[in-house]
Amino acid sequence: MAERRMMAKSIIKSDQFLEMPISSQLLYFHLLLDADDDGFINAPKSIMRVIGAKDDDMRVLQAKGYTIPFDSGVIVIKHWRMHNSLRKDRYNPNPQLENERKQLIINDRKEYELATTWQPTGNQLATNGYHSIGKDSIGKDSIGKDSVYSGRDKSQPTRTHFTPPTLEEVKAYCIERNNNIDAEYFMDFQEARGWVLSNGKKMKDWKATIRTWERNNYNRNHVNKNSKDNAINVVKEVMEEYRNEQQGDDSSITIDVTDSVVY
Numbered sequence: 001m002a003e004r005r006m007m008a009k010s011i012i013k014s015d016q017f018l019e020m021p022i023s024s025q026l027l028y029f030h031l032l033l034d035a036d037d038d039g040f041i042n043a044p045k046s047i048m049r050v051i052g053a054k055d056d057d058m059r060v061l062q063a064k065g066y067t068i069p070f071d072s073g074v075i076v077i078k079h080w081r082m083h084n085s086l087r088k089d090r091y092n093p094n095p096q097l098e099n100e101r102k103q104l105i106i107n108d109r110k111e112y113e114l115a116t117t118w119q120p121t122g123n124q125l126a127t128n129g130y131h132s133i134g135k136d137s138i139g140k141d142s143i144g145k146d147s148v149y150s151g152r153d154k155s156q157p158t159r160t161h162f163t164p165p166t167l168e169e170v171k172a173y174c175i176e177r178n179n180n181i182d183a184e185y186f187m188d189f190q191e192a193r194g195w196v197l198s199n200g201k202k203m204k205d206w207k208a209t210i211r212t213w214e215r216n217n218y219n220r221n222h223v224n225k226n227s228k229d230n231a232i233n234v235v236k237e238v239m240e241e242y243r244n245e246q247q248g249d250d251s252s253i254t255i256d257v258t259d260s261v262v263y
Contacts, residue, residue, distance in 0.1 A: 005033050008082045016064060020176070024060040027053040031067070032077060036094045038101060039080025039112070044073070059172030068112060070100050081110040164195050165206050173207060179214045186210065 007029075011017060017025065030051055035041050048058065061067045067075045074097060077083070093101065105115045165173075170183040195203045203209060 005035070006084050007032060008079065011066075011079050011082060017066075020060055020064060021057065023053060024057040026051065027057045028061055028066055028077075031061075031075070032083065035077055035080065036097070037086055037091050038093055038097070039077040039084070040074055040094060040097050040100060041076070042074045042094065042097060044075050056172065056175055059168055060176050063169045063172035063176065068104075068114065070103070072100065074100050076100065076104065076112055078112050079110070080112065081106060162195070162202055162204055164190070170206070170210070173210060177210070177214065179210070181210060181213055186213070 012025075012028075017028075027048065030047050030053075031041050031044065034047055041047065044058065047053070048055075058067070062069055062075075066078055068078055069075050103115050104112045107113050165187075167183060167187050170186055174181045174183050174186075190203070190206070190209070195206075197203055
C-alpha cells in the first residue's frame, strides 16, 4: 500500500463537504489516509476508536455519499479515483477484499457505485458505459481523461432508480440537519404509503421530503404516535406543501386523507 495519498480539492473544498461537522470531516481525512490502493478500509471502527470519532460521524459520511458500506463491515471511499491514481506497477490490491471489489463499478464521473444499482433485470450486470475495478483498470492508460470507458451515449437521459433509504441514513440526515424529526416514524410513515407522493407519483428524493417536514414544523418526537388526529394532520400538511411547490401545475389534487393513514 502506498505511503502517500492525494486529496482532490473539488471534493474537500465543496460546500457540501465543508457543511459537515468538523468531526465527520476529520474522520474522512483519516479514512482517506488509511485506505488501501482501491480506497477500501477493512477496519473503519478501529480508526474511529483511535481518533475518538462517533458512529454519527460515520453515518453523516454515508448519508452525504462520501463512503459506501458493505455487509462485511468494510467501507470504500466513493470518490477514491478522483483523489488518487497509481501506476500499474505500484498497485497492490488487498486479496481479502476481492468480494467487495467485484460489487463495485466506476461511473463516468470516476465515482464508485454498487454494481447492483445497475441491474435492470435478472442477474446480468449492466456495465454499458461503466468499468468494474481491478488490476486491468489501473495504470498509465487508465488514469487520465479517458480513464473511464465512455461508450454510453451521453445524449441519452441518465437512468434513475429510487431506492428507499435505510433507517441509519435517515437518522444521519436528521442529525446533520438538527431537525429533531423521528427517523423511525418517518420510515414507518413512508413505507405505509409505499414511498408515493400525494399526486400518486413515486418519490424521487427522500431528503426533499424530510425538508418538507421541517418546513411544516413537524417534529414527531413531540407528537403522540397513537393519535389519529395528528396522523391525519401530517398527511394534510405534506399534501398541502407538495401542492404549494408545484409550479405551473393547474391540476386539481383531491385526496380523502382519512383513507391515507395506515393504522
